[in-house]
Amino acid sequence: MRVYIKEENEKAILFNALTNEKIAEFKDVSEAVKFAIENHYELPVRDFKGDFVTDKEGNFVYIDEKGFFELADGTLLEGVKQCPNCGWIAYGEEVCDEDNQPRECFVCPKCGNIFECTPPPDELPAED
Numbered sequence: 001m002r003v004y005i006k007e008e009n010e011k012a013i014l015f016n017a018l019t020n021e022k023i024a025e026f027k028d029v030s031e032a033v034k035f036a037i038e039n040h041y042e043l044p045v046r047d048f049k050g051d052f053v054t055d056k057e058g059n060f061v062y063i064d065e066k067g068f069f070e071l072a073d074g075t076l077l078e079g080v081k082q083c084p085n086c087g088w089i090a091y092g093e094e095v096c097d098e099d100n101q102p103r104e105c106f107v108c109p110k111c112g113n114i115f116e117c118t119p120p121p122d123e124l125p126a127e128d
């Protein structure tokens, strides 16, 4: 079962990620994490600092057994990759390099890291 943890009124509350039902309350996040692990609940992906990763809309992000990122309901997040700098999810975006040439890169919304750029195919019809 997929779960997430929300901090509220100095408590950490564990929720069912699909139904948003409250499962239990804890005095801090580490206790909630411990409980989730003991019960074999699936927690969202965490970045290198230990923060739970969310997508751009604020939905928690999970990782499936094949290593793909998806939302609690199984919606696959396409064109994303874990940022090697901070562990957040980076999105495939078009970025202009120093010569003003557009490139496909992964851009991390958390730390601003831009990585794994590929030049666009040469054969693209020029838009005018």
Ligand SMILES: [Zn+2]
Binding pocket: 083, 084, 085, 086, 087, 088, 108, 109, 110, 111, 112, 113
């Ligand atoms: Zn990052």
